[in-house]
Amino acid sequence: MKKLINAPDAVVRDALRGLALAHPGLAVDLENQVVTRAALTPGKVGLVSGGGSGHEPLHAGFVGYGMLDAACPGEIFTSPVPDQLIEATKAADQGAGVLHIVKNYTGDVLNFEMAAELCAEEGIEVASVLVDDDVAVEDSLYTAGRRGTGATLFVEKIAGALAETGAPLAKVAAVAELVGARSRSFGVALTSCTVPAAGKPTFDLPEDQVEVGIGIHGEPGRRRVPLASARELAEVAMDAVHGDLPLEGELLVLVNGMGGTPLIELYGVFAEVAAYVKGKGATITRSLVGNYVTSLDMQGFSVTVCRLDDDLTRLWDAPVSTPGLRWGR
């Protein structure tokens, strides 16, 4: 394992130290691993998210004006514990309640639920939205359901923008639900990631094969296929998305790198995704290309598509100022 780290069990802490030093707009509680905005906005609905580390800039990199109020990074690929989430929720409560944005994984769900219960007991109004956009996973009563991946960024941005307008918790939760319901993702891995504590790649992938339908935790995908061109791999991903939620109207598209894929390749993939969308008669009106919802050092990409409407577009365009996403101020 070759990593720029001090020690496997110091990775998260060290990164948080760096985050704190690089971004004076954030308040970082290193002890409890809670990242909050340095300046809060009384009366605003608070947005809290969190999850295992290893997906940077998600979530801590999305704390700031127009997105989250607080984030809880867990250990690598391990959901945060209730204590962290409780502290973050209390910090983010500015008198109008708090929305928990939860990616649909058993661990995240259990820990957020425990925290929400305890916060409710302490009198904080908490609503939760479950993000489950990954069409690679069968959504059935007999499974853990779909994973939450790239759509989390959309939910955090758009719900964050609405919260900034002073909207009440119910409305913020509703738009978060709406964004999730209108979003779908699919991912492809060229290489496995390496979890620092494990010290070796999570899975072995021959030079001529790719994993299709991967998540963001180094989970193997649904199947392996021969390495193919960017165009063919983009088609595999888009077929899966389109098969689940037909591409129609105005779309927000994220072509996301898994952490180890350079921008030059992601732009190439975006060109193919755009051609695919055009072929279906839909239009990409907003887009994002880059490493946003990552899986440590994995090479690969995911595509997330959200069907926009005028309100969602306006909220997407609204100013945002976080370490990982910034425009308009």
Place this chain on the structure above:
Amino acid sequence: MKKLINAPDAVVRDALRGLALAHPGLAVDLENQVVTRAALTPGKVGLVSGGGSGHEPLHAGFVGYGMLDAACPGEIFTSPVPDQLIEATKAADQGAGVLHIVKNYTGDVLNFEMAAELCAEEGIEVASVLVDDDVAVEDSLYTAGRRGTGATLFVEKIAGALAETGAPLAKVAAVAELVGARSRSFGVALTSCTVPAAGKPTFDLPEDQVEVGIGIHGEPGRRRVPLASARELAEVAMDAVHGDLPLEGELLVLVNGMGGTPLIELYGVFAEVAAYVKGKGATITRSLVGNYVTSLDMQGFSVTVCRLDDDLTRLWDAPVSTPGLRWGR
């Protein structure tokens, strides 16, 4: 070689197609590989840069308000040809002359010089600034001199901000020179990059070794040392920088990933760099952490330090709106 591409010789073109589709604020001439702002500002000094592709978001990702007016991406790691640069210079000439921002490599220097000569013959006022910040390379009359690396971003941002105020060419060139003169860089590679046309890693690096003093083209570094902690590697880099330009006063620091290194590791490195700077009695007042001046899929980092003054800080803070760097608007 595992890459998200259609074909080795289509990589640059495909990425430019994606760039054009993702950023309506850019005008992309796919035929000539020239990227310009869609809307120019009559009377403003034009800023043109360019260089081999493979360093994304540099340079095309820095075209936009507050930075470049045009960029010329060459083939992978191959400087652009004079024709491209001439077209870009003409496009960027808004009546107040054009500044060429050139990274110090033989190929870039020769091609920019040819272009500048021809543009001058056609009556366009052209000034050039040579960026040569990499202290890993001996700066001597008997070598090609220092390489231009991370400081290019600083030069483009700060000169771009000054140009936006309507300053004349001489002043814009002078501030560009100043930023270059006050900046130093040093890089470390954990892995080699793979040039698509070459199909295999440029150099072999054993699992337990790193290359120290690398550039941004997969050139091997000055020496190999055993893989060490983030702290030790940051120290190696900072010792080299500090040995050349003592760390003093207020600093702008870029901790830059080489393309394949995830953000979680870069923040860890930033924490070590910050500790080092503090130990020297200097202060990091502005910083940037991320993959900005990359070397395809290489894993590793570089640090670039610039000694700020009040003017430079103000220009750094000024609004910028490009695909790769954005704040304030």
Place this chain on the structure above:
Amino acid sequence: MAAGAWLKECARVVAAERERLTGLDAAIGDADHGANLDRGFQAIVAELDLGDEAEPGAQLVAAGSLLIRRVGGASGPLYGSALRSMGKALSQGADLSTALEQAVEAVEKLGKAVEGDKTMVDALRPAANAMALAVQEGIGVREALDRAARAAEEGAAATTPMRARKGRASYLGERSEGHRDPGATSAALLIRALAATW
């Protein structure tokens, strides 16, 4: 009854099997199960009073709470709730078999998993059943615990051919078949540790 000894033995076994558990999780999950449990049980050993004087029920409640506070992931809340339920039952005077039943029910309730879903329940449920049956048959607690541990081990081994329906492994669909579940494996280790120390 020595809850402290059990917890210490759990910590020892989990540390020793850490790599293996993480390796199993790498195959059908996210390669952290060993690290997760190790973090939790090391905290228990380091931070709790595991002496013989303390009340076992209270010790288990404290240990469960600490797992919840330190582990995260799916296994933190699940094992944490299990220990808390077990401890509460013991404190209220329940026998070990009943307490184990409570622990397993807590996992089932929280995780909504049943036997055959390829989770820790596939080790825990047979263990609780075997223990209850043995007690019913009038068998002594040591022997009953040994049967429980064996049932857990068999249950864990039986997860290999299963297709996962809960947790991260469920994302793999049929590709989850042929791999032993990490949580069932750790559950068998913890029950075996119980049999060895109680």
Place this chain on the structure above:
Amino acid sequence: MAAGAWLKECARVVAAERERLTGLDAAIGDADHGANLDRGFQAIVAELDLGDEAEPGAQLVAAGSLLIRRVGGASGPLYGSALRSMGKALSQGADLSTALEQAVEAVEKLGKAVEGDKTMVDALRPAANAMALAVQEGIGVREALDRAARAAEEGAAATTPMRARKGRASYLGERSEGHRDPGATSAALLIRALAATW
């Protein structure tokens, strides 16, 4: 005199040796020299009239201009200028030896490199010198060209132990020693092609 035949032979040889040139550049440069030259010479073959009727000087000027317009990097302007200077000299009635001298001087002037810097000059300068000497000695042009090609090949081989002082390889300092220079290697190929076709 058949500039077209030479250029076609250059294209053939560069395509055949593309991997090797890129490999040499990977060791002490950026792994693109073969790709760069191949792109340039393929363009020459595809886009220029390389027939025997055309004026050789004009053909070489056109070929040099195309290299400058298509290759980029260090070698594009250097080889491009070389062919342009050579063509201009031929158009002005110079003999091949003088034209080759002009070509080499163009490279030296633009690249500011001298023999021993571990660049293409280490192949080109000896070639021009050997040719001039042979002509001075009254030796026929074919034999003179063969001597030039051999001098270039020896010069290229001699770059291996050198420490680079120009171009990308200079960044490596002493680590550039022990590797043959890609540009000197390609230069020797081009001069050999000249000897084979002129």
